[in-house]
Amino acid sequence: MTLRYYLITGHLIAILITLIGVFIGLNYMVIEQKQVFFIMAIVITASLLGALFSLLLLSKITTSLSLLIAKMDALSRRDFQTDISITSPQEFAHLDLAFSRMAQSLEESFASLTESEREKALMIAQLSHDIKTPITSIQSEVEGILDGIIPPEDTPRYLKAIHGQTGRLNHLVKELDFLTSEVYGSDKENEVLETIYLDKLIIDVLSEFHLQITDEERDIAISVLPESAYIMSHYHKLYRILQNLVSNAFKYSPAKTPISIDLIKAKEKLTITVTDKGIGIGPEHQSKIFNRLYRVESSRNMATGGHGLGLYIAQELAQQLGGFISVDSQKAKGSKFSLSIPLKQEPKNQTD
Structure with missing residues (x-):
């Protein structure tokens, strides 16, 4: 059952109780039957008008709740650009403002996570290239020496090149080690x-x-x-x-x-x-x-x-x-x- 039906049912029960109470009270009074019916008609009319105006006022609450539900549904689909705005009642307007701030924060968090994942993938790709390139070069040069493709007189030159490649790898490892230990693992306090x-x-x-x-x-x-x-x-x-x-x-x-x-x-x-x-x-x-x-x-x-x-x-x-x-x-x-x-x-x- 929706909130609207709960409110309507509540008002009908309140009207019925009021009518029963008034009817019982009138039976203990010295009033003509015609006047009893007249008073009951006034009470019924007043109660219905009061219920109608109350429901009209409460309709703003139900509408605001529907808008909030729509915002939550949009948020669940990661749609943070909702143009729905709630202005009343005041408590719901404050709730809508807080919800919008939360949605904005979530949007920034998701954007940050997405960018972080993109950077991580890029970092892995670039580091893989930086590691693979010297390793491939070292492997081919060592195989050339072992297979006799490289003449003995050229071996020192190739060994010097291998030394340079291992130096690059060592430098990269030092950079990564420093990055994790000093930049990310620093205990400032x-x-x-x-x-x-x-x-x-x-x-x-x-x-x-x-x-x-x-x-x-x-x-x-x-x-x-x-x-x-x-x-x-x-x-x-x-x-x-x-x-x-x-x-x-x-x-x-x-x-x-x-x-x-x-x-x-x-x-x-x-x-x-x-x-x-x-x-x-x-x-x-x-x-x-x-x-x-x-x-x-x-x-x-x-x-x-x-x-x-x-x-x-x-x-x-x-x-x-x-x-x-x-x-x-x-x-x-x-x-x-x-x-x-x-x-x-x-x-x-x-x-x-």
């Missing part, structure tokens, strides 16, 4: 701040590129202001961010071109800028380069060997430190990556 001297941080990072700097005859310009400045932060995160930015500068700029690294400690923030004179990044790519697995060179250039994780990891770590990385780049003129992070409270017993 239990992290301890460290005193980090900026000049030492630069030396530690550049020591990783010592051979490359020598081989490519790079001119590395370093500036730390003020000199001997230090901050309170997380060393391994800052190191990783700066290492990724410097690595990108080497990858995407020709040998013998300069790279500059500027660290400026202001009162409330630290700014680290890495500038190169490389190939640059087009404006259509600059808003996407921090996305996971995004690569400007979709062809997966073997010379650069990027996997599209470095800048994503760097930006994630920067956000964990409360900051962000921005890029200013022009095609064929070079790129400037800038890290800005707020500074933590420093110990009072130390001075710059």
Whole structure:
């Protein structure tokens, strides 16, 4: 039985009880029979009119309930774009507003899940390609050596190529391991701040590129202001961010071109800028380069060997430190990556 029929039945029962009560009461009064019928007729008419007006008012409630049911049915079909709006009664209007907010939240959640699944599928496809390509190359080169197809005098050259391919695989595994352990598995509440001297941080990072700097005859310009400045932060995160930015500068700029690294400690923030004179990044790519697995060179250039994780990891770590990385780049003129992070409270017993 629907709500409408419940209400009609309730009103009819209320009218019947009222009539019985009035009829019994009139029988105990000294009233002529003609007057009894007249009073009963008035009571019946008034009761029916009252029931009619009550049902007319309640029809708005039943209509609102029907609209809510229609919204729920649409939601069950994942149709979130319902234009149905309830204005009265006020409680139902509030319920409709809350329901619309819930529907909007669900729509955003479903959209996020869909995008996440799409990104996951893309990530698996890209990583599969990045893993399969060097493995296939290694397999064919090893088979060539074992089968005697490759002459002995060429073996060192092929072994060097195999070494490079295994290095790419090892780098990818390290990136993925760092992604899961540091970016997704970071316990921010239990992290301890460290005193980090900026000049030492630069030396530690550049020591990783010592051979490359020598081989490519790079001119590395370093500036730390003020000199001997230090901050309170997380060393391994800052190191990783700066290492990724410097690595990108080497990858995407020709040998013998300069790279500059500027660290400026202001009162409330630290700014680290890495500038190169490389190939640059087009404006259509600059808003996407921090996305996971995004690569400007979709062809997966073997010379650069990027996997599209470095800048994503760097930006994630920067956000964990409360900051962000921005890029200013022009095609064929070079790129400037800038890290800005707020500074933590420093110990009072130390001075710059």
